[in-house]
Amino acid sequence: MQKNIIFVIVDALRADRLESGGYYHNLALNINKIAESGLNFTDCHSTGCPTSVAFPSIWTSTMPLDYGGYANGVYGRPNMLSEELQSHGYQTFGITTGHPSSSQNGYDRGFDTFVDLIDMYQWFRSKYITNFKDDIDSWTSNSISDDDICKKISTSYGSMLVDTIKIISNINKYNVCNKRNNINKLHKALINEQNTLEINTMQIVCKLKQLKSNFSVAIGNPTVTKWIKVKIAYKKVLRFYLNRKIAFISNRKLNSGKVVNNVAKNILRGVNKERPFFMYIHYFDLHEYKFLIPQMSFKRLAHLPGDIFKAYKARGLKGGGFLYDLALINVDRHILELRNNINKNVDISNTLIVLTSDHGTYAGPPFRPKASSFEHLFFDNFTHVPLMINGIGIAAKTSHKLISHLDLAPSILDVSDIPISDNMQGTPVFDCEKGERDYVISESGGSGQCNISKKPFYISIRSKKIRCTYIINNFIPIEREVYDLYSDPDESINLIDTNYFMEWRNRFKSITKRRVKRLHKTSL
Ligand SMILES: [Zn+2]
Numbered sequence: 001m002q003k004n005i006i007f008v009i010v011d012a013l014r015a016d017r018l019e020s021g022g023y024y025h026n027l028a029l030n031i032n033k034i035a036e037s038g039l040n041f042t043d044c045h046s047t048g049c050p051t052s053v054a055f056p057s058i059w060t061s062t063m064p065l066d067y068g069g070y071a072n073g074v075y076g077r078p079n080m081l082s083e084e085l086q087s088h089g090y091q092t093f094g095i096t097t098g099h100p101s102s103s104q105n106g107y108d109r110g111f112d113t114f115v116d117l118i119d120m121y122q123w124f125r126s127k128y129i130t131n132f133k134d135d136i137d138s139w140t141s142n143s144i145s146d147d148d149i150c151k152k153i154s155t156s157y158g159s160m161l162v163d164t165i166k167i168i169s170n171i172n173k174y175n176v177c178n179k180r181n182n183i184n185k186l187h188k189a190l191i192n193e194q195n196t197l198e199i200n201t202m203q204i205v206c207k208l209k210q211l212k213s214n215f216s217v218a219i220g221n222p223t224v225t226k227w228i229k230v231k232i233a234y235k236k237v238l239r240f241y242l243n244r245k246i247a248f249i250s251n252r253k254l255n256s257g258k259v260v261n262n263v264a265k266n267i268l269r270g271v272n273k274e275r276p277f278f279m280y281i282h283y284f285d286l287h288e289y290k291f292l293i294p295q296m297s298f299k300r301l302a303h304l305p306g307d308i309f310k311a312y313k314a315r316g317l318k319g320g321g322f323l324y325d326l327a328l329i330n331v332d333r334h335i336l337e338l339r340n341n342i343n344k345n346v347d348i349s350n351t352l353i354v355l356t357s358d359h360g361t362y363a364g365p366p367f368r369p370k371a372s373s374f375e376h377l378f379f380d381n382f383t384h385v386p387l388m389i390n391g392i393g394i395a396a397k398t399s400h401k402l403i404s405h406l407d408l409a410p411s412i413l414d415v416s417d418i419p420i421s422d423n424m425q426g427t428p429v430f431d432c433e434k435g436e437r438d439y440v441i442s443e444s445g446g447s448g449q450c451n452i453s454k455k456p457f458y459i460s461i462r463s464k465k466i467r468c469t470y471i472i473n474n475f476i477p478i479e480r481e482v483y484d485l486y487s488d489p490d491e492s493i494n495l496i497d498t499n500y501f502m503e504w505r506n507r508f509k510s511i512t513k514r515r516v517k518r519l520h521k522t523s524l
Helices: 030-037 051-060 079-089 120-140 147-171 181-201 203-218 226-243 259-271 300-317 322-345 373-378 405-414 504-524
Strands: 005-009 040-043 091-096 111-114 277-283 351-356 384-391 397-398 439-446 457-462 467-474 476-484
Touching: 005 322, 005 405, 030 203, 030 322, 030 351, 030 384, 051 079, 051 405, 079 091, 079 277, 079 405, 091 259, 111 147, 120 147, 147 181, 147 203, 181 203, 203 226, 259 277, 259 322, 277 322, 300 322, 322 351, 351 405, 373 439, 373 457, 373 467, 384 405, 439 504, 457 504, 467 504, 476 504
Parallel strands: 005 277, 005 351, 040 397, 091 111, 091 277
Antiparallel strands: 040 384, 351 384, 439 457, 457 467, 467 476
């Protein structure tokens, strides 16, 4: 039988904060064990940051700006890894905790079971920005009539309500105990909202105009009452005061790794042992490391003093990134729990664990001046991600070869003896050193919607020796940053005004030009 595969994405896990990635302190003992007793890649890079940019490459082995960009997730892209595995006999299960990686962006493709454990705050907010804002603004400025806005909102808001009910019903199916999201109350409110939309669409339009992206607070209420206004104002003041020194509370209400593990346990128990399975698990806890409250539970609270002591003893308070390390200790506990569940429920002798993250984040060193606009998202702490493969048939080894997230899906297919489709741009990481890349590319469409023909976009090329960043305006690349990675691994001195590394820089410039030319052609 083909190997079972457990694919774990720890959102925002920086490679350099693991001992296996060179950190001085081993705070993530269980993740480190996976790295040490498996194949550990120390120089793997994501194709972009944040989540929405990185995910298309992880799943389809195509670049973020290809296929019209990453704004709509994997819609319009070739087969996902999960689809390839499913069509070759795998049972496929997925759990995601981030809205950008949810079924709404097509990431449920190829999954027999896909659970969107997404944060509802982020979900409603993004719906307002992408689906309602433009229409409400046009109506407010009298560009469209009352009839028109009611027709538009009736359709867009109506389908948002249907999608939301679908998502929360799915969450309920897996017995997710999450009182803070208060799923059942929300379900009732959504049904009420559907009635209001049908009877008096203008009431909904007025609510959206008044509350904008906060509209979810009034779901279920036909109008914005005084009490709702007080509630919004109170929360705003509370957040302002509590978050002044340390970010205690977030608007987001993420589902923690504990919730994810409970759903995963239920799924693992029901796996058909006669067939191989692929299980994808996404943890969001580390992404929200600055916020202490959203991840609190009795268990987390009970562990907190011990975790603080452990982090303090290992690394002290100096150096920055203490909260990140604290959150990492907690995530590592989720990994241990997951491994225990795997050991109990499946044939471990035929199972592989693949662990990576989608991108990094700001959290302590290296400290560097913030680069202008989007270039900072290409620094090592944003693109350098861990990649470890552990289990049957994999010998313990550390590999320093330069690889990209593009190589991830082809590697998993390769290890599962499934042919790699021509659309995939990466190569399996197990291929002998002769096929080694000497550079990797990351890119970004800048802020908001990904529209490269109207906005500047960015490309960064990294070798073992140097890294260059380009800004592309009207499809013309301009070099913006050059870093010597050997003598300046923290990327603190921009060599743009020198004539160092001209051979590399000319080569990278022509690679960028070729990439831009291709993007220009497909954008026409
Ligand atoms: Zn992410």
